[in-house]
Amino acid sequence: xxxxxxxxxxxxxxxxxxxxxxxxxxxxxxxxxxxxxxxxxxxxxxxxxxxxxxxxxxxxxxxxxxxxxxxxxxxxxxxxxxxxxxxxxxxxxxxxxxxxxxxxxxxxxxxxxxxxxxxxxxxxxxxxxxxxxxxxxxxxxxxxxxxxxxxxxxxxxxxxxxxxxxxxxxxx
Numbered sequence: 001x002x003x004x005x006x007x008x009x010x011x012x013x014x015x016x017x018x019x020x021x022x023x024x025x026x027x028x029x030x031x032x033x034x035x036x037x038x039x040x041x042x043x044x045x046x047x048x049x050x051x052x053x054x055x056x057x058x059x060x061x062x063x064x065x066x067x068x069x070x071x072x073x074x075x076x077x078x079x080x081x082x083x084x085x086x087x088x089x090x091x092x093x094x095x096x097x098x099x100x101x102x103x104x105x106x107x108x109x110x111x112x113x114x115x116x117x118x119x120x121x122x123x124x125x126x127x128x129x130x131x132x133x134x135x136x137x138x139x140x141x142x143x144x145x146x147x148x149x150x151x152x153x154x155x156x157x158x159x160x161x162x163x164x165x166x167x168x169x170x171x172x
Contacts, residue, residue, distance in 0.1 A: 028141040033162025035137035043068035056150035083122040100131035107148040108139040
């Protein structure tokens with residue numbers, strides 16, 4: 001994770017422990033925007049694929065300016081077949097930085113949590129390095145507003161300006 005993102009997340013988590021500041025929507029959206037901005041930069045500049053549940057999730061990310069590869073889980077295949085296909089396409093490590101090869105971004109509801117856990121277990125059994133940071137940040141930052149990726153499209157009016165402001169600061 002980027003140094004700037006770690007610093008902001010650390011500050012957010014310390015602040016969030018107090019009930020008075022946990023509902024500060026501006027701080028939560030700032031954190032979500034930063035995480036999405038970092039993910040968008042990696043997706044665009046390093047060909048870093050993102051795995052989402054369905055077509056609406058993919059459209060929501062495209063609405064937020066994601067232009068790189070976005071893979072869809074729900075394509076009529078078994079989870080095992082999807083993971084095998086992703087392994088064959090992307091391999092075990094990102095060739096650019098030897099970091100994670102794919103980011104898994106399932107919804108942060110119960111079903112999404114189960115899918116995330118199963119996918120990560122299967123991918124790690126292929127020795128694929130997987131990034132879950134964006135999902136973990138979004139889960140904490142915008143859970144009161146939404147629990148699904150496709151709803152990010154409706155929040156794009158608030159998130160895009162924040163993402164765009166961080167986009168120039170993040171360098172890999």
